[in-house]
Amino acid sequence: xxxxxxxxFQLVIYKGNNYDISRKLxxxxxxxxxxxxxxxxxxxxxLSLIVVYTPxxxxxxxxxxxxxxxxxxxxAIKTDSLVAELEQxxxxxxxxxxxxxxxxPIDEDFVVPVENLTKEQIKEFNNPKYDRKTIEDKTEYxxxxxxxxxxLFPPIKGVVLSSYNKAEGHLGTDIASSGxxxxxxxxxGTVLFSDYTVETGYTIMIQHKYDLVSVYKHNKSxxxxxxxxxxxxxxxxxxxxxxxxxxxxxxxxxxxxxxxTLDPEDYIIFE
Numbered sequence: 001x002x003x004x005x006x007x008x009f010q011l012v013i014y015k016g017n018n019y020d021i022s023r024k025l026x027x028x029x030x031x032x033x034x035x036x037x038x039x040x041x042x043x044x045x046x047l048s049l050i051v052v053y054t055p056x057x058x059x060x061x062x063x064x065x066x067x068x069x070x071x072x073x074x075x076a077i078k079t080d081s082l083v084a085e086l087e088q089x090x091x092x093x094x095x096x097x098x099x100x101x102x103x104x105p106i107d108e109d110f111v112v113p114v115e116n117l118t119k120e121q122i123k124e125f126n127n128p129k130y131d132r133k134t135i136e137d138k139t140e141y142x143x144x145x146x147x148x149x150x151x152l153f154p155p156i157k158g159v160v161l162s163s164y165n166k167a168e169g170h171l172g173t174d175i176a177s178s179g180x181x182x183x184x185x186x187x188x189g190t191v192l193f194s195d196y197t198v199e200t201g202y203t204i205m206i207q208h209k210y211d212l213v214s215v216y217k218h219n220k221s222x223x224x225x226x227x228x229x230x231x232x233x234x235x236x237x238x239x240x241x242x243x244x245x246x247x248x249x250x251x252x253x254x255x256x257x258x259x260x261t262l263d264p265e266d267y268i269i270f271e
Contacts, residue, residue, distance in 0.1 A: 006030065085198050149210055149257075152186045152267045153233045156251050160270055164263040172215065172254035173264040183237040183251060185230045186214050186268065194222045194236075200252070201242025206230065215254035218246045 011025040027035075155175075162174040189208035196202050202219040220240025230236060241249040255262040264270075 088195055089197055091193070091195065149212065149267055150187070152255075153184065154268050154270050155183050155186050155214070155216060155253055156239060156270070158251075158270060160265065161250055163265060164261070166261060171261045172217075172252050173270070174250045174252050175270050176248075176250045177239050181239045182235045183216055183219055183239055184233050185236050186232070186253075186255075187212065188232045189214075189230065191224045191226050191228045191230060191236075194224050194226055194228075197243065199243050199245045201240070201246070202237060203243075204236055206236075211258050213256040215252075215256070217252040217254075218243050218250060 006028050008026060008028050011027070012021060013023040013025075014020060015022045156177055158175045158177040160173060161176050162170060164170065164173050183204075185206055187206075187208045189206045189212075191204065192207050192213070193203065193205040200217040202222045204216045204219065204222055204224060206214050206216075208214065216237060218241060219237035220242060221238045222236065223238075224230060224236045239249065239251060246252075253264050255264050255267065
C-alpha cells in the first residue's frame with residue numbers, strides 16, 4: 001500500500017510543434033493528492049474571506065442586508081426597553097389602584113383608640129343588625145364627606161397653566177414654576193410610589209391622613225422612595241419635564257380622596 005503512494009511519475013512539457021523538452025516534473029501519488037488538497041483549502045479560505053468581509057454575502061439567499069440587521073438590533077433593544085417599562089407600569093397601576101380604593105396598610109397613628117369610644121358606641125358598632133358603614137357615620141370620630149380638609153402646602157409656587165377638568169379627562173392641575181426648582185410634599189404622609197414611567201416621567205404618590213392621596217408627575221428627578229415617610233413641605237423631587245405626555249416644564253399635581261379626584265385649586269393657592 002505504501003508503494004502505491006510513493007510510486008514516482010514524470011510529467012514532460014514540450015515546446016511548440018517540435019519535441020524540444022521545456023520542463024520535466026517529477027512527483028508521486030502522495031505529493032499530487034497533497035497539492036490538490038492544498039489548492040482546495042486555499043480556494044475555500046479565499047472564498048470564505050470574500051463572503052465574510054465583502055458585500056458579496058448579501059447575495060446569499062436568506063442573509064439579511066445591513067439595514068435589516070440594523071433594524072433587528074434596534075428592535076431587540078426597544079423590546080427589552082418596552083418589557084422593562086411595562087413591568088414598571090404594572091407596579092405603578094397597582095400602587096395607584098391600591099391608593100385610590102384605600103387598599104393600603106392602615107397608619108396606626110390615625111386610628112381612633114378604643115378607649116376614646118363609649119360603651120354604647122362600641123356596642124352599637126358591633127351590632128350585626130346594622131350596616132357597619134352606617135354605624136361609623138354616626139360616630140363623632142368618623143370623617144364626614146363634607147369635612148373640610150386641613151390646609152395643604154403648595155407643592156410648588158407658580159402659574160397655573162391648565163386647571164382641573166374632569167369632563168376632559170384632565171384630573172389635576174398643571175403649574176409652571178416661577179423660579180423654584182424643588183417639589184415639596186403637600187402634607188405629611190407615606191410615599192406609595194416613586195419611579196419613572198414612559199408617559200408621566202418621574203412620578204410620586206403619597207398617602208396622607210383623611211384618605212387623601214397626592215400625585216406629582218413630570219419631575220426631573222426624585223428624592224424619595226416607596227415606603228418613606230415625609231413631612232409637610234419636605235422636598236421630594238426636582239421640577240422638570242420628564243415623560244412623553246408633556247411639552248414643557250411643569251408639575252402635574254393631582255389630589256384623590258376615597259377614589260374620587262379633587263380640584264387642587266379648591267384647597268391650594270399656587271400663585
